[in-house]
Amino acid sequence: MSQAALSLKDDPGPALASRPIGTLPVRLTINGEDHALDLEPWVTLLDLLRERLHLTGTKKGCDHGQCGSCTVLVDGTRLNACLKLAVSLDGSEVTTIEGLGQPGNLHPLQAAFIEHDAFQCGYCTPGQICSAVGLIAEGHAHTRDEVREQMSGNLCRCGAYTNIADAILDVMGQEGRE
Structure with a gap:
């Protein structure tokens, strides 16, 4: 072998790499804040939110899209964050429970959940509230x-379903309507 064949003079090396090897550039707006990220293609939106951005309000329940604990809003539409790869959402706007309201300035659904005692352990509550925001926006x-049917993808182990429906109907201005 010649000496030229072993030369690394043309190797740009890691100093010139534009992003970590095996990642893809992704731009997301999360709770109104722009994020430019380099992500492995297998990272779910849920893992991005919880483990990399430390937005732990979104819960990991089943990790199979069956419980709704991870429900967030993507471009205003309800989505199970555990089922969606973050790189597929490039350019999207994501809203988590942290982006809906703050102490002293609660989202109307957050206030209604408190008023109607629509949670017990609270684990499912962020997903329930995000799903309810989407449900109201959809207008179905x-x-x-209909509220119970549209919320059926969000499970509550404590069984607060009646109070959850009451809170949603209250915000919709239709409490008590059967």
């Missing part, structure tokens, strides 16, 4: 039965 639910 008008009755208690």
Whole structure:
């Protein structure tokens, strides 16, 4: 072998790498804040939020899209964050429970959940509230039965379903309508 064949003079090396090897550039707006990220293609939105951005309000329940604990809003639409790869959301706007309201300035659904005692242990509450925000924006639910059906992807182990429906109906201005 010649000496030229072993030369590394043309190797740009790691100093010139534009991003870590095996990652893809992703731009997301999360709770109104722009993020330019380099992510491995297998990172879920849930893991990005919880483990990399430390937004732990979004909960990891089943990690299979069956419980709704990880529900967030992506471009205003309800989404199970455990089922979506973050790189597929490039350019999207994500809203988590942390982006809906703050102490002293609660989102109307957060206030209604408190008023109607719509949570017990509270583990599912962030997903329930994000899902309810999406449900109201969609405009598909008008009755208690429709609210219950549209919220059926969000499980509550404590069984606060009646109070959750009451809170949602209250915000919709239709409490008590059957």
